[in-house]
Amino acid sequence: AQSVAQPEDQVNVAEGNPLTVKCTYSVSGNPYLFWYVQYPNRGLQFLLKYITGDNLVKGSYGFEAEFNKSQTSFHLKKPSALVSDSALYFCAARRAAGNKLTFGGGTRVLVKP
Amino acid sequence: EAQVTQNPRYLITVTGKKLTVTCSQNMNHEYMSWYRQDPGLGLRQIYYSMNVEVTDKGDVPEGYKVSRKEKRNFPLILESPSPNQTSLYFCASGYVRNYEQYFGPGTRLTVT
Numbered sequence: 001a002q003s004v005a006q007p008e009d010q011v012n013v014a015e016g017n018p019l020t021v022k023c024t025y026s027v028s029g030n031p032y033l034f035w036y037v038q039y040p041n042r043g044l045q046f047l048l049k050y051i052t053g054d055n056l057v058k059g060s061y062g063f064e065a066e067f068n069k070s071q072t073s074f075h076l077k078k079p080s081a082l083v084s085d086s087a088l089y090f091c092a093a094r095r096a097a098g099n100k101l102t103f104g105g106g107t108r109v110l111v112k113p
Numbered sequence: 114e115a116q117v118t119q120n121p122r123y124l125i126t127v128t129g130k131k132l133t134v135t136c137s138q139n140m141n142h143e144y145m146s147w148y149r150q151d152p153g154l155g156l157r158q159i160y161y162s163m164n165v166e167v168t169d170k171g172d173v174p175e176g177y178k179v180s181r182k183e184k185r186n187f188p189l190i191l192e193s194p195s196p197n198q199t200s201l202y203f204c205a206s207g208y209v210r211n212y213e214q215y216f217g218p219g220t221r222l223t224v225t
Contacts, residue, residue: 032212043203043216090155100171103156
């Protein structure tokens with residue numbers, strides 16, 4: 001069975017500092033990996049994905065993520081966080097040959113001015 | 114405007130009273146899916162559909178039914194709701210070839 005772990009329930013960071021949200025996965029075969037963001041009282045919004053190719057993936061709003069196959073990780077990063085980045089972030093994974101999508105438990109990001 | 118719509122947005126019901134939550138998308142997406150979101154558990158997939166008349170179970174299908182008779186609609190049916198189905202439900206859709214999904218605004222269901 002596939003699984004996704006987000007080890008931190010909450011990440012606090014000062015505005016302007018780098019932001020990292022951690023994600024590790026367990027998927028048989030080649031993984032497809034995703035990050036989504038959820039703002040209060042809203043549905044999820046797609047940020048970025050890794051399907052194949054370059055391990056560093058760039059997405060919306062200045063976010064990027066690095067696929068590390070040996071560590072089975074897909075950490076989300078932003079060089080300089082904004083207060084408006086405060087939200088709930090979800091990592092998700094699926095097998096390349098499958099159709100089920102598994103989400104992590106979510107990490108709440110709080111960016112303080 | 115491209116969007117996924119869900120109705121109702123809020124619903125309070127009693128145990129055993131059948132209900133349907135509708136989901137519709139106007140992007141001609143092949144793939145549609147239902148998730149429930151519970152604190153600390155993230156999103157868990159209930160059912161998904163790869164195209165019309167093609168549906169499959171996700172990780173938590175018990176107590177739910179779905180149908181995909183038209184490409185744009187993917188209703189979620191609770192034949193006999195129970196309190197443990199109290200949750201926030203999201204419908205999502207996407208192109209099969211693109212893998213990313215577009216989410217609806219959510220339906221908050223309370224079963225008493």
